[in-house]
Amino acid sequence: MIKRIYLILVIILLLLLPCSIIKISAQEITIPNINVSKEKPIGTLKIKKININENLYNIDSPRNNIEEHITILKESTFPDLLILAAHSGEGKIAYFEHLDDLKLNDEIKVKYNNKTYIYFVKDIFEQKKDGYININKEDNDQLILTTCSPKHNGYQLIINCIKKESIY
């Protein structure tokens, strides 16, 4: 019986460990110009073509977590450069499961602070997965969407988008 109780405690401890790690990581990322409540969404990402309409959370928020939501990477300097990552594959959090369905010139909307930023897809490419993505910073405001390539194992899919307009 004691042995069983010990095993149950070990299991609970193992279950709690990843969540703690994620919390610590989330507290380290900041985006200076995104300064609202850490718990409430700061905006939304809307890609009609692949049925994405998801909240975005402050870069400091614990909810800005790839295991829960679409994540704003800390290298983002919105609106100059916004880099969003999310899971592909299967499951509830695989928000970018169909990211590879996007084509050039498809439209993507980011709503932030009552303003809608409309982007269009400029480049679609893949890079071998090594924990990084290599991108060129454009002169225009830029949105990067990235996820694991659904079609090529070991590759990262990168969608480079350029801002077309902003609507209040």
Added chain:
Amino acid sequence: MFFFSIFLSNIFITTVHAESFYEAEYISDIYMNKHQVSTNTTLYQQARVFRESGTNKMAFCLEPFRFFDESKPYSPTITPRNLTPEQIDRISKIAHFGHGYKDHITMKWYAITQMMIWQAADPINDYYFTDVLNGNRINLYQNEIQEVNNLIREYETLPSFNNTSYTIVEGNKLIIEDHNNVISSFKSNDINLIDNRIILDNLRSGEYTYTFTKQDNFYNHPTIFYQSNESQNLMETGDLSDLQASFKVKVMNTKIELSKIDKDTQSTIPTGEASLDRAIYKLYDTNDNLINTFTIKDNQAVLNNLNFGKYYLIEDTPGVGYTLDTNKYEINLTEDNPVIQLVLENKVIEKEITIEKKYGDNNNLMNEQDISFNIFNNKNELIDTVITNEHGIIELKLPYGKYKVIQLNSKEGYSKVEPFTIEVNNTTPEKIELKDLRIPVPNTHTSNKLSLLQLIFQIIIILL
């Protein structure tokens, strides 16, 4: 002239038989004195007419102090030996415009003509009218004398443009006005005369001489002088020799030849994708009147047969890819300088371009040194390879055109920038920032959390 020659021939043929003259009728109420200064002798007479025997043509005395002997023969000539050419000319004209000319038909005109001939033939002595025979000097017939002198002067007056040379440019009209108002009394076959003006048009380049002739055929024979060794010389009135006037016209071609070159290369070959052609120029006169607008073609333009004078040439629109030449070119077309060649330079549009190459993540960018780029022109020809310095910077100048830039290498782990285009169509310096970002990303494959839970539950089931 032909007529004149034939006439003289006839005279000399007929002089085989010597001519003779006689003193004919007196002219009533006209008295004349002749005073010889050297001998202080005065001869007085009533005016009396000389006539040729046989024909009864009137004649005039040429030697006032030599006695007439009607028995002596005379020989005709047009070059009397004791008169100068000027005297011959003057006496001929007095006789022509004196008695017998138009309404000068009364006999007083004979006396007036004789008086004027004496004064011309022997001017050192004194001749005058008197109130009675050997009477007192009177100023008789002064108006008539003045009239004869005026007729002579008018006859001698040539058009104001006589012996003048004109130079015009081919294609231009020349209008010459005779300020002496006598051109209408002259004749010419190839002149368009309107009122008092000569109009010449459509003349090709070359030199032309225009001649006008005044002819007087009132008597239909020349003035004839009769000489005798033993009696006073005489003369008969005749027509005057033809009078000629002329002017010259030189018709020239003018040309302004313009050629365009690139200012930097001093070549007619344009730089980059620029074009020296299709530049538009405007030509103004010194009063700022627009004379011509023309376009450069095949690097050149030619303006033919512009009038002599000063002009100013200004570039209105440069060729594509070149900056406007703001110089004002003075052009002076003259007879001595009818062909002007001008080389016009244009500076190609050049842009100073700075390429700044950086790498890192978006929050920590570093200068990227020793990165090479190939630059290709619009024909995909490699025109340059450039390398970033220690500051990650390339500075270069590119002439007008479109260029493709391709990055050749990169730092390890970093990708190259996509080939990009530089378009040079103005001189404003341009800075191109190239940032290769290497952004860490989390694992974006489907979360492993569920698999781990499944694994844990499987372990629990096994353990339980």
